[in-house]
Amino acid sequence: MSNLKKLAGQTAIYGLSSILGRSINFLLIIVYTTYLNTEDLGAFTGIYALIGFLNIVFTYGMETAFFRYSTGKNLDPTKVYHTTQSLLITSTLILGSALYLAAPWLAMAMQYPGQAYLFRWTALILSFDAILAIPFAKLRLENRAVAFAGAKLINILLNVFFNILLIVWIPSWVENGSLGTDFIGYRPDWGVEYILLANLLANGLIIPYVWWRAGFFRFTLEKEIIKPMWNYSLPLLFMGLAGVTNELVSRLLFEYVLPENYFPGVTSREAAGIFGANFKLAILMNLVIQAFKYAAEPFFFKQSTDKNSPLLYAKVMHAFVIFCTILMVAISVNLTWIGPLFLKGEAYASGFFIVPILLMGYLLLGVYFNLSIWFKVTDKTQYSFWITLIGALVSVAVIIFLVPIWGFLGGALSTLACYLVMTVICYVFGQKFYRIPYQTGRDVLYLIIGFGLSYAGFYLNLESGILDLLAKNFLVFIILALVIFLEKDQILSLVNRKKSG
Template sequence: MSIIKKLASQTAIYGLSSIFGRFLNYLLVPLYTYHFSAAEYGVVSEFYAYAGFFAVLLVFGFETGYFRFRDKNDPQRDSAYSTALWFVLGANLVFLLLIRLVRTPLSEALHYAHHPEYVEWFAIILGLDAIASIPFARLRAENKAFRFAGIKILEILVTVGLSLFFIAYCPPLYAKNEQVWFAPIYDPGIGLGYVFIANLAASGVKFVLLTPQLKGLIWGFDRVLFRKMVGYSLPMVVIGFAGIVNEMLDRALLKYLLPHDPLMNMRMLGIYSACYKLSILMSLFIQAFRYAAEPFFFAYADKSDARRVYADVMKYFVIFCMAIFLLVTLYIDFFQYFIGREFRAGLGVTPILLLANLFLGIYVNLSIWYKLTDRTLMGAFVSLGGALITIGLNLWWIPHYGYVGSAWATLACYAAMAVVSYLLGRRYYPVAYDLKRIAFYIAFGLGLYFAREPLLTYGYRSWQAGTLLMGSYLLSAALFEFRGLFHFRKKLPAGDSGKSLGPGRK
């Protein structure tokens, strides 16, 4: 339990910073949805969907590759870090040069011929973020969670501050008097472009703050190690790319597959994207867990009780995720005010997307089997299978069911990936997950969710029904886990370290 508490504390640091930072960033959702139309917000959503794909491609999997090959004995002169940093830096400079050369035809192909600057601004954001991912990985490996969190929060503060300034503060004052003090730096014609400018400035600030970590470049480039890292990391690109397909492709396809006119399609895209944001709490927790768990899984792998610890981590992870699912869905009447009235027509997809993120988190836990046994290529095939499910179901369901079909496709994809990953993990790195208890918490949480409507019918107010059902879940989880922990400690033989689970076959 002390190991799980340590992981939980690291997750809490990353999580609290992410929650605080994302909460600030989340303020942008009402800012955008109250100041821009659904069609305009659809433009922002589309660019971020494309950005997700490039964010994976431009890191080349070297973030995870660094964790695998980093020198724990001599971290002050880690050639794995310098090699990864040199490669990612060089590759992104080439990427920015190419975008500069093709920005006009590329913007025309995306139907943004009048705004080629959007393409170039976003390319710079992507390049800076990709280069920064390696220094961030080093901070995680060195357990410098507070520095990591501080830089992330400051980046978001800059984004939020500039967004509020250019989108909410400047326009009404400029409309009254064009001689205002900020006139030299404000152009009302940019409009939606200030969303990208704010993000670009924040990425620049983040990059400057990470410059102390860039001194690792002086350690040089190890060609032999680079070949090993490429062999390990490139399948991670496939995995990451497939993951972005699963997460972002629906927003890229809605514009083209919805059976409406182009303006209405962009409006539907904006509504779906805004409602997707309501699953932010689940995404936050999964992101924080990833930050803490990935280096933890690698560092703890050689311990004799590792598999038992991994099983416990999975169980507590599901318990917490179902609590988040219930928090959002049972109090949806409150959360709906975080988006504009025009966007609330899509609230029905929020429970589906929350459940989809739950299965994504389960898959993240299960993915240790291919990372710890160096079978990243097999993990890539699992992710590719999920991507094919996403593509096929979106092509099938969007024309018939609109963005609701996209939400169900996301759930089907992540659930299938979790099942396949579990079955492969049983063969290559067996872990005795408590499937009965995990299934119970998921079924119990869904039952409480469906019990909300009958309670409202019987006269309960929304907050009363939500509090009763949420309290029932939390109380049940506390009783079950406290009792289970008591019996576990009582029955555990002295010296038992979980070896009965058997060795993994590599």
């Protein structure tokens, strides 16, 4: 129980900081949907899908390898840190330079003629992210959650500041005559350009601070450390690519797969902007999963040598499923007021119906993360390649075949289908090679009932606003009552333990 409390405490710190940071960052969606047109939002969706995809390539699974080789391989953690960071800096120089030089080709391929500078900025953003990955991982490994959260929050605040400065304040000052139209090269026709520029400035400015908090490193490339880490991390690269293929490439491909005039009076790029904006409404689930990953990954590796670790992993999974299922229902039944609160404009409401599917997809992503511990602690990461390759193929196939038919629904189903397939395959192989006593039947029951209640609540519509709100949230009470009924023995045991303690 003490281990679970420790994990819960770390997750709470990461979660609180992530929720606070993302809540601040979420204001940007209000800014974008207020000050930018849907075509700019479509460009933002496409380019950031590319950034998310290439970010996996730039770090190629080295964060997980760093945890593995710093905790369970009888190696000096300091040497592992120096070597891993040096390796990432070296590879980043190569990859970043290649992407920078390929910018004109990318601009043409993604239909941004004459805007190669967007992809040069993208190369710099990716490079800055990559060289910060291992210092952030070191803070997590050392259980310095507050330092990690503080650095992330500063980065988010800088990003928000530059976005508001470039998109809201400067245009307003130019319009009212406080600044000249030629102020530092101000361009009134820029939209997505200022989003990228703000990100670039925020990431560049945070580098010295993060390096100072994590501890400066000595450049060294030790072959006896690099070779096994590379063999361990390479399959994780493909795992990451598959995950981001589903999460981001669906948004990247959406505008190119959706037939023109599918939505009357809305271009494919504008529809992609609406689709991408609705992904943001599933952000609370993603925040919980991200916070959990920050705390759980180093925790899982540290516990891997304990003979009781499989039982602990099962308990963590069960608690995770219960919490996230309740969260899924609570968000879904309240979408009618949560959605308009953050996405300004009637056009975005046309995509609200896909949010429960996206929430369930993200929840399954969290389940998959829990399950994936078996191949990480047994060094069988090669299985992640096949599992995630199948998931990526499922995701792309669903996008290609269903988006032209079902539009937004087809895009959302690609998320759900990918993570569902990956979860099932990972569970089957995991139980074969590293058996963990998961409460599978009960966990699946919670997921199915929770998903059903989520859609029931979303489509429930009573004439009275107050009655409608109460009826929808009564469904949250139903899932809570089910949990209390099925978990009553565990709850009573916990209460008695606290009384006796």
